[in-house]
Amino acid sequence: MEKVLCRNFFSLCLLIWCVHSKSVFKFRAKSTVKNLINSEAVDKIRSSLECSVICSIKNKNTNIHGACEAYSYDSTNKRCQLYKGTGNSSAVSVSVYTYKLDGVYGDWSSWGSCSTTCGGGTQTRNRVCKAPKHGGDDCVGPATESKGGCNTNPCPIPGDWYAWTQWTACPVTCGGGKRVRTRTCNWSSHGTLTGPCEGESQEENDCHTFSCTNFARTCAELRKRGLTVNTQADIDPDGPGGMSPVKVYCDMTSDGGVGITIIGHDREAVTPVNGYVSRTYQLTYEIPFDQVKKIVDYSQQCKHHVKWRCHHSNINEGSKMVTNFIRRDKTTMPDYFPGGGAGTKGCACYQTGTCANPSRRCHCDANDETWRFDEGDITNKNDLPMYAFVAGDTESGIESGEFTIGKLKCSGAV
Ligand SMILES: [Ca+2]
Numbered sequence: 001m002e003k004v005l006c007r008n009f010f011s012l013c014l015l016i017w018c019v020h021s022k023s024v025f026k027f028r029a030k031s032t033v034k035n036l037i038n039s040e041a042v043d044k045i046r047s048s049l050e051c052s053v054i055c056s057i058k059n060k061n062t063n064i065h066g067a068c069e070a071y072s073y074d075s076t077n078k079r080c081q082l083y084k085g086t087g088n089s090s091a092v093s094v095s096v097y098t099y100k101l102d103g104v105y106g107d108w109s110s111w112g113s114c115s116t117t118c119g120g121g122t123q124t125r126n127r128v129c130k131a132p133k134h135g136g137d138d139c140v141g142p143a144t145e146s147k148g149g150c151n152t153n154p155c156p157i158p159g160d161w162y163a164w165t166q167w168t169a170c171p172v173t174c175g176g177g178k179r180v181r182t183r184t185c186n187w188s189s190h191g192t193l194t195g196p197c198e199g200e201s202q203e204e205n206d207c208h209t210f211s212c213t214n215f216a217r218t219c220a221e222l223r224k225r226g227l228t229v230n231t232q233a234d235i236d237p238d239g240p241g242g243m244s245p246v247k248v249y250c251d252m253t254s255d256g257g258v259g260i261t262i263i264g265h266d267r268e269a270v271t272p273v274n275g276y277v278s279r280t281y282q283l284t285y286e287i288p289f290d291q292v293k294k295i296v297d298y299s300q301q302c303k304h305h306v307k308w309r310c311h312h313s314n315i316n317e318g319s320k321m322v323t324n325f326i327r328r329d330k331t332t333m334p335d336y337f338p339g340g341g342a343g344t345k346g347c348a349c350y351q352t353g354t355c356a357n358p359s360r361r362c363h364c365d366a367n368d369e370t371w372r373f374d375e376g377d378i379t380n381k382n383d384l385p386m387y388a389f390v391a392g393d394t395e396s397g398i399e400s401g402e403f404t405i406g407k408l409k410c411s412g413a414v
């Protein structure tokens with residue numbers, strides 16, 4: 001506190017912005033705050049005045065005595081100053097008080113929510129500092145505090161998934177479809193603590209996204225494009241234009257999934273033959289013969305299984321093959337029976353020297369009254385597709401036979 005002696009109260013009051021009223025010694029205060037130098041006064045100042053000027057006058061008598069108070073902010077020292085003057089018209093003493101306001105915390109908030117729902121979490125609460133002013137000290141102590149110990153119940157452990165199911169079959173053979181696989185959660189993997197499994201229970205992916213137009217020539221070509229499921233599929237063996245596309249069965253899983261084009265026909269069931277020196281059975285394929293030829297041409301390999309059961313019924317009679325198949329040229333027979341070696345006129349047993357009659361070329365050439373059979377695959381592409389089967393030597397009563405011809409199967413793309 002320092003004291004200043006003013007000789008002229010009037011001039012002092014002007015200095016401290018008191019408002020002049022009618023009389024020299026009467027001052028009208030903007031606001032009146034008494035006994036300011038205590039904490040209550042400080043709060044009042046804080047809330048309303050912020051060091052702006054207050055002036056009050058206390059007239060001890062109507063003539064000359066009075067007091068004047070004013071506040072100003074000392075921006076250099078960042079503090080509030082109170083000027084308090086007492087005296088009369090000839091002499092006024094002015095006391096200057098300075099003070100500052102320390103920061104004060106308000107009340108703590110209530111505790112917040114727990115940071116976890118299990119396994120032990122923490123809660124926090126906070127309080128707001130009423131900021132210090134005029135060079136006062138900061139609030140003392142932390143503005144937030146935490147405590148642990150809430151929600152200490154053990155946490156659930158995510159369950160383990162059972163294995164994925166197989167992918168569903170692609171619903172389309174081209175043009176893009178979705179296949180899915182699913183898995184289920186093992187809710188007992190961690191006993192009563194088992195929680196939901198983490199991750200998705202279903203997965204999806206694109207399949208057979210290649211275009212439906214610009215048909216493949218064979219199933220092997222479709223395999224190259226990405227077809228992986230066994231299905232009926234549209235192919236166009238002779239390419240764009242020409243003949244129309246056809247529907248065939250694609251076996252995409254056998255033989256390591258190479259893509260096998262399978263073509264059926266009307267002679268797959270057993271066909272008994274009785275009473276003919278020779279009879280020709282033309283095969284009618286599921287698709288036009290010329291498209292079958294194209295499939296053979298555009299495949300690396302083809303095979304066509306033939307089985308002939310015989311009772312006193314020759315395959316070779318003299319130098320002539322009376323039972324055999326007609327090649328793709330629709331007129332000639334090859335010089336071997338299916339399974340036999342080219343140029344031998346023989347059956348498979350002839351290759352190994354195991355024919356029923358070792359001096360003949362086929363089991364059936366034993367030509368006796370025992371049911372026998374010769375069988376094998378036609379694999380020479382020059383002979384495929386088979387045009388017809390020819391059954392011979394069944395004309396007499398004890399002679400008969402029956403044949404079975406499998407589906408034509410072609411694989412590999414040339
Ligand atoms: Ca075509």
Ligand SMILES: [Ca+2]
Nearest residue numbers: 312313314393
């Ligand atoms: Ca015979």
